[in-house]
Amino acid sequence: MARIKKKRLVQMAPGFGGFKPFGVLCKKEDKILINIEEYEALKLCDYEDLTQAEAAKLMNISRPTFTRIYESVRSKIAQAFIEGLPIIYEGGDSLIAEWYTCDKCEIIFTLKDGGEMNCPLCRNKEITLNKFE
Template structure:
């Protein structure tokens, strides 16, 4: 049985709920779902330029958890860009 998820501090939210290739109907696209904590992790590390330790404190998680979130988020964004998939943002809970 997995441990329960620690509540995370999520301050940022995406400007849009999804990004998709231009000119392709949404119904014909595969979707990649970016969770709110993954979005927050890349916002802090990649956009704001925080060190992972500082971003982990900001989110209230361990540095390793933050690193896992960043890795997962980057993979999903790359998959969406490289394979022409729609990137769907989950709202913060």
């Protein structure tokens, strides 16, 4: 029997739906699909400059699993660049962390499990849960 697939923790989903190449007419069915956990893996390693071990820990997965996800997204991006195909973000098997905004100092932050429900900067108890849709 197959092992149950673990949900990957994503800190924040992208604020846009993908990319389209400039100056190329693409058929509607020609596109590269990148799921949210692939986006997160690329962001953690190539944008935030974390090691694969550090990024795997943040995503709550093993390092070998992280490596497979990371190699998959890099291959897809290379294909999109070489073939001039649009990149579209899609779902995936992930959980998005809850982000809060302090009503007083307006910083955005996340809370650890069991953490106090107040702003880590000014200790204000009036915070708002952000809804990313």
